[in-house]
Amino acid sequence: MAEDSQRNFRSIYYEKVGFRGVEEKKSLEILLKDDRLDIEKLCTFSQRFPLPSMYRILVWKVLLGILPLHQETHALVMMSRKEQYYNLHRALKVIRFINESTPKIEVFLHMHQLESGKLSRSQTYPLEPDDEVFLAIASTMEEMVDDDVDCYWLIRSFVNHLDAKYRDSQPHLPKAFEHYLNLEDNRLVTHLKTCYALDKLPYDLWFKKCFAGCLPESSLQRVWDKVVSGSCKILVFVAVEIFLTFKMKVMALNNADNIKAFLGKIPQDNTDAIVSKAIDLWHKHCGTPAHSV
Template identity: 70%
Template structure:
């Protein structure tokens, strides 16, 4: 869970609701003073009461969907979370022809990852709901800039690999949507993503750029043996999990190398 040098983003949430089993880390002390996900109000004395209401709200909405026969005991939990979110947002559709919108796919991707991190369904729902809102309000228009940043820093780190991608016409077809819009949910395992998402909660979406760059650098031998964008994407959309922690460590090093050490990461 918590790394020696980095603080797990969930620790902020758990401390806010009175659980202090996670080791205190100075690196992200600012998050203790400012709940950047907006899950709880600023007045700490109200947190336990608010969480009681949040728990009741969760079960009320979940029960309502069961009564409506929209979900049942066999419905995957993250799918139930999506329908709960849609109901609360006034976007629940009864049409049998309904297809998932991009925002729904994002919610499910984030929920599936947080489900592996959280020990409680209520926690998982509220963390997902507010994390998705955080992404939507803070980084909605950042994807194009992140793609350009990825190309810039990859070229600085390995111009030959960059040239190979251009020759193969693969540069524009890389899985940017998975990497940047979904924050690598479904691409990297939850255990490795925790440190990356710490940075996102702290306000830096640029860490995603350096994770993407480091993935390419780590697997550059593989990439240079592939000459078609579709085969590259098949590999990059589900990379081997045996060294993803190392990829994240090196990505953070790259982030510091090119951007300095932001105040919230010291």
């Protein structure tokens, strides 16, 4: 345990002072020099290492299919994406579905609905569960990405990625969470069962929304690196590590609703450490997975 704590401390310290990732950054730069990008190698890199912030958006756009593999076509493709973005935006303004005061994430939602043929006839139509997921992810992605065009395409593609790749896996994540938490600390699982809290945990926030609205974007980017590159199981270990980090607080709560309320609004001051430890747990239980769901 002491060795694990020391390793976690070192990894966090090195990242804070900028020592971590120098060789990894060079490796990624080599991968990105090829005209035809290698999806398998990019996924493997993202599974093994944190993506440098200066390359994250480019890698995400390639892995999510926004950009093609051949880099010489990127400028032309993004020009087309930009034109499509403004066409959708203009159409929504023409039909008076949006205006200058419409919040940006709602504009993105309506653009996605229009593009997918799901735009309702009225703006007062109640949101579907998938719309709530879209808005949560959009709110977080907006904090990560400055350019509106890039932001929309990343939100749209990320949400589609979750639906296409992980829809069948998501219902099994709560059981996986219980399994791995039991391996790490069975007293916590016993406490949750005693409080009848296991079925009331904020699984939608954790697994459907990928912790959007729970963790700050600065911490969440490294988690989404793994989700984009092929693993939603990382979400399980983030949930496990949240419990391990706030064990004393959770053990002091004897009401399922209070536990759920606390987990929906966890303290934000040590989330970088939570993510680092969650990634360590992920590697501990799953090795160095590539495309592991």
